[in-house]
Amino acid sequence: MxxxxxxxxxxxxxxxxxxxxxxxxxxxxxxxxxxDVVLSEDFNARLSKIKELELSLTSPFFDSLTDPNKAIDESTNILKDMYGSDLSLFVTCGSTISNKIIIEAICKSSDKVLCQKGVHQSIYFSLKSQNSDVNYVQDLICNDDAYIYSADPQGIIDALVRAEEAGTPYTTLIINSQTYDGVCFDLQEFLPVVCERAKDIKNIVIDEAWGAWSTFDPKMKEKSAIQNALTLSKKYDVNFIVTHSVHKSLFALRQASIINVFGSEDCQAKVVGSHFRNHSTSPSYPILASTELALSHANQxxxxxxxxxxxxxxxxxxxxxxxxxxxxxxxxxxxxxxxxxxxxxxxxxxxxxxxxxxxxxxxxxxxxxxxxxxxxxxxxxxxxxxxxxxxxxxxxxxxxxxxxxxxxxxNLLNINVGDIANSFYILYPPGIPILTPGQTICNNVITKINQSIFDDTSLLIVEGN
Ligand SMILES: Cc1ncc(COP(=O)(O)O)c(C=O)c1O
The missing domain is CATH 3.90.1150.10 (Aspartate Aminotransferase, domain 1)
Incomplete structure (x- = not known):
């Protein structure tokens, strides 16, 4: 080769x-x-051994991801304690599959779903294949210049309330709680209003793919999904299902994802069944071990x-x-x-x-x-x-x-559109003058000259005619 x-x-x-x-x-x-990328001294040593864990072993010598009763079961119990969840599941094929698992578990064609427009493609495709009755709430543009969009939380609340009043309430709400562009829901403010005003809501799905870190952050944890799901699910009898892409913000291998469920046994059973149906039958053990390592490191x-x-x-x-x-x-x-x-x-x-x-x-x-x-x-x-x-x-x-x-x-190029050039301006390469003495300077020439500052072209200014 x-x-x-x-x-x-x-x-x-x-x-x-x-x-x-x-x-x-x-x-x-x-x-x-x-x-000094990581803060724990033994983290690097452990991570460096992870590629050796590319094994194909199952019970009784290791464990089964979809029917765990040994190490994976022990580790998910640690996660449940850490997150306070009713069910925690490892996913080693990315949050793309986590979202598919969740949607297939809880959205049936008879359900009415309200979904934020700015969600990941996996949510659109999964809702489509479930044949769900879904309405999308348009996002807001919060910076024209860079095309940065945010969710429209008030628009979501209004749509939920309108449907309640019309006697056709939504049963499921789906949001992307933290966009890559840097806009987050303040879930501590938003979710209680949703639960109070949309009495018929049964499931709230929170794709927090970019926010795995926020669960552990002293300031952000109160505003992010886990803490609010924990306090609100029992109070309002609502199922909350939260996805985190662990690899995006914590020290795990790519495609490390987790699902946390806060809710009824029926909801948990549906998510477990869908996890079984949709997960690869060859879960990656290095990803699994790195997820455990990353979460324990983040927690500490x-x-x-x-x-x-x-x-x-x-x-x-x-x-x-x-x-x-x-x-x-x-x-x-x-x-x-x-x-x-x-x-x-x-x-x-x-x-x-x-x-x-x-x-x-x-x-x-x-x-x-x-x-x-x-x-x-x-x-x-x-x-x-x-x-x-x-x-x-x-x-x-x-x-x-x-x-x-x-x-x-x-400073050297103190010339403006409309000026008359009194020198040759030559870009090298290729060495052809873009301005000659006596020529009126146009915008196009200024742009070319200025771009040469950042390109690997040299600009020669030669006086004379
Ligand atoms: C909001 C959101 N959800 C889910 C995903 C999919 O995550 P993964 O790349 O882990 O499959 C992404 C990917 O960027 C995302 O931005």
Whole structure:
């Protein structure tokens, strides 16, 4: 086998060599790139052994995921205690399958379902295959500039109440409680209103894929799904089913997901049955073991991680706002049931010349820093548990270099649309003048000149005619 016959292996290997750290998801991918990513000393040692657990053993030598009575049963009991849930299930094929498990368990064609529009594709497809009677509540746009949407909590409450009053109440509500863009439901405020006003609601499904961390966070836990599901399910006799993608924000392998159920035995039995039907019959034991490891680590070190993230966020805001080229805007959330995610930071560029896509490209190609979400003028940082202070230093250094480059060159290029050029302006490569003396400067030329600041082209300015 030669190198050219391994495109996937080679492509991932090359990207991995370049990568210094990711401000997206999967905190474990930052391990070994910079120091002090994890806070527990023995975590790395344990995680490094996990690939050896790629085994195909079942009961009585290990256990069965769908009919557990040994180690997996013991571990899910630990999770139940940790979350206070009535049922906790491991899923090793991502929250995509967790959502399918949940929807197939509780949504029948006779049910009336109200669903937030901004939910994951897995929810749409599962509702469709269940033939559910579903209405969607449109999301709100809370930042035109970057196309950031949030849920419309008041719209959801109004739709629930209207259906109650019309005598055709909804039985199931489905929401995405924390978007990747950084807008979260304040579930401590929202859910009690839903339970009070929509008396016929039986099931509330909360996809909190991005928020596994928030259960452990001293400030966010009261506003996120687990704590509220725990207090409200008994009080209002409502089933709450919560999904977390553990790999997105905690130190677990990719596709680690969990489902927590707070509710009736009937609901639990339906979810167990659907888990059995929909889960792969070859669950990944490394993912399973890494989920257990990640949750135990998060439970133990949550306060330290939260403090580190808060400090990093404050530091970044003041550093970035002191640069010429970048700003950290805060989102305007007018809804009383919404809050800003404290782990997400948008960085906006003050010049139209540098797009979000271009910043992202420079950060990865030149500095090995990976950003996922961007808009025409912004990039989004996800300050997850895998962001070390060293990585923050690499990022600020990169932004500072881009800023300096812009400032120096911009001072040299003090020309405006409508001016008459008195020099040759030559971009190399290819070495063809884009402006010659006597030519009137147009917008197109300014854009080309300014883009050369951030490209690998040199701009030669030669006086004369
Ligand atoms: C809100 C939401 N739910 C579910 C998923 C699916 O998660 P997974 O990638 O673990 O299958 C995603 C993926 O990004 C998501 O954003």
């Amino acid at each position: 030669n190198n050219t016959s391994l495109p996937i292996y080679n492509s991932l290997n090359n990207a991995n060599k370049k990568l210094k750290g990711s401000f997206h998801a999967l905190p474990i991918q930052n391990l070994g790139k910079t120091k 070190y949550a306060v330290q991680y939260s403090n580190r993230i808060n400090e990093q966020c404050e530091y970044l805001k003041s550093f970035i706002n002191d640069l010429n080229l970048f700003r950290c805007p805060s989102l305007t959330l007018e809804e009383e049931y919404l809050i800003q995610d404290p782990t997400k930071l948008w960085i906006t560029c003050t010049t139209k010349l540098l797009s979000g896509a271009k910043i992202r490209e420079i950060l990865f190609n030149k500095y090995g820093i990976y950003i996922s979400r961007y808009s025409h003028n912004s990039i989004l940082l996800n300050l997850h548990h895998g962001i070390s202070n060293e990585l923050i230093g690499l990022l600020t250094n990169a932004l500072c270099e881009i800023d300096k480059k812009y400032k120096t060159k911009n």
